[in-house]
Amino acid sequence: MSVDWNAFTPMTALAGGALIGAAAAMFALFNGRIAGISGVLGGLLAPVKGDLGWRVAFVLGLVAAPLGYAVFAPVPGPRIDAGWGELVIAGLLVGVGTRYGSGCTSGHGVCGLSRLSLRSLVATAAFMGAGFATVFVVRHLTGL
Amino acid sequence: MPILTSLLAGLVFGIGLVLSGMADPAKVLGFLDLAGRWDPSLALVMAGAVGVALFAFAVARRRTASFLGLPMRLPTTRRIDGRLVGGSVMFGIGWGLAGFCPGPALVALGMGQVKAAIFVGAMLAGMGVFELFERRAAPSAAKA
Numbered sequence: 001m002s003v004d005w006n007a008f009t010p011m012t013a014l015a016g017g018a019l020i021g022a023a024a025a026m027f028a029l030f031n032g033r034i035a036g037i038s039g040v041l042g043g044l045l046a047p048v049k050g051d052l053g054w055r056v057a058f059v060l061g062l063v064a065a066p067l068g069y070a071v072f073a074p075v076p077g078p079r080i081d082a083g084w085g086e087l088v089i090a091g092l093l094v095g096v097g098t099r100y101g102s103g104c105t106s107g108h109g110v111c112g113l114s115r116l117s118l119r120s121l122v123a124t125a126a127f128m129g130a131g132f133a134t135v136f137v138v139r140h141l142t143g144l
Numbered sequence: 145m146p147i148l149t150s151l152l153a154g155l156v157f158g159i160g161l162v163l164s165g166m167a168d169p170a171k172v173l174g175f176l177d178l179a180g181r182w183d184p185s186l187a188l189v190m191a192g193a194v195g196v197a198l199f200a201f202a203v204a205r206r207r208t209a210s211f212l213g214l215p216m217r218l219p220t221t222r223r224i225d226g227r228l229v230g231g232s233v234m235f236g237i238g239w240g241l242a243g244f245c246p247g248p249a250l251v252a253l254g255m256g257q258v259k260a261a262i263f264v265g266a267m268l269a270g271m272g273v274f275e276l277f278e279r280r281a282a283p284s285a286a287k288a
Contacts, residue, residue: 004181007174009165013185016164017192023157024193025200030149032210033217035157037246042271046279054150061154062247063254068155069162076162078252079170080259082242091249091263093238095270098246101231102221105245106157108232109190114197115205115218122224123232130236135176138241 024111027058036107037062038098101127145212158251164189167251169243176240 027035031054040058043051066075082090098104101123103112108127112120158167165171166189174183207216239245244252244263252260 001178001182004174004183007171007181007183007185009185010188013164013188014192016160016162016166017189017194018196019160019163020157020189021160021193021196021198021200023153023155023160024197026149026156027153028197028200028204028210028218030211030214031146031153032204032212032214034219035153037250038271041246041250041268042274045268045271045275053147057147057151058154059250061151061156062158062161062250065155065158065162065251066167066254069159075255076165076168078168078255078257078260080243080252080257081170081173082259084259084262086241087244087259087263088266090238090242090244091266092270092273093234093241094245094249094263095267095272096274097231097234097236097238097270099231099271099274101228101235102219103232104235104247105239106247110193110197111201113190114194115201117219117222119222119224119228123228126229126232127236127239130233131176131240132178134237134240135173136179139177140179 020106020110021114024106024114028111034107034111036103036111038094038104039102039107042099097127146214149212157247158254160193161248161251164192167248167255169248169252171243172245172248173240173243176243 024035027033040055044055069075103120103123108120108123113124161167165185171183172186175186204216204218210216242263244260246267249260249263249267253264
């Protein structure tokens with residue numbers, strides 16, 4: 001393993017992470033809920049009465065975030081290397097997997113670890129391990 | 145009021161994702177590529193987020209109602225089973241393929257990225273598939 005010191009951005013990573021943590025904190029303390037994006041989204045597909053408004057609002061907040069960021073600084077453009085086919089397969093896997101696993105990077109990763117949940121630690125280890133393995137296979141074994 | 149705090153939580157969460165660089169799949173894949181030139185940033189994002197949210201959940205778990213008087217809906221399940229691990233592994237494979245998890249995909253969608261829209265469409269389809277199978281498996285427990 002060699003660290004890419006040019007790509008490593010410790011200060012913005014910590015500051016951005018703190019904002020994510022603050023958002024999760026606010027959501028838990030004011031709304032009494034876990035800021036788990038897959039759960040918030042998934043709940044929109046099986047709507048329960050009185051449950052739609054806050055879910056739509058949270059998703060709108062996320063989608064509007066680049067606009068909010070642009071008030072302070074230019075928004076850095078993302079680099080999406082995956083092709084259309086890969087994106088469709090990846091999207092399906094993420095959609096089905098996060099619902100069966102009851103969470104994603106936010107619900108299990110950020111919130112679950114903050115709650116000291118063993119269940120979320122196991123889930124986080126599983127998806128991180130699978131992510132490491134997948135990138136290893138794609139980049140270093142198949143030579144794509 | 146819960147809708148407003150939800151919108152704000154989503155917005156702050158998303159701004160954190162942009163600032164930390166996690167809305168950029170190339171940067172996420174740089175973290176997942178342990179055997180390549182490794183970018184440790186994602187680990188610091190998690191550390192920053194957990195470092196802040198830890199305190200909020202310590203307060204939240206002792207409360208029966210949120211600051212807005214809403215019932216606390218934090219998870220109580222502790223079960224670690226095949227569903228949790230299998231779903232998380234499936235999610236991790238998808239995450240490693242495209243570098244997108246649900247939150248960053250929604251933020252990149254807000255940047256007007258067509259590829260993010262394809263991913264989000266497939267992800268919602270995957271979540272829809274989950275709902276269909278869940279309803280078929282337990283029709284009595286299905287939500288209206």
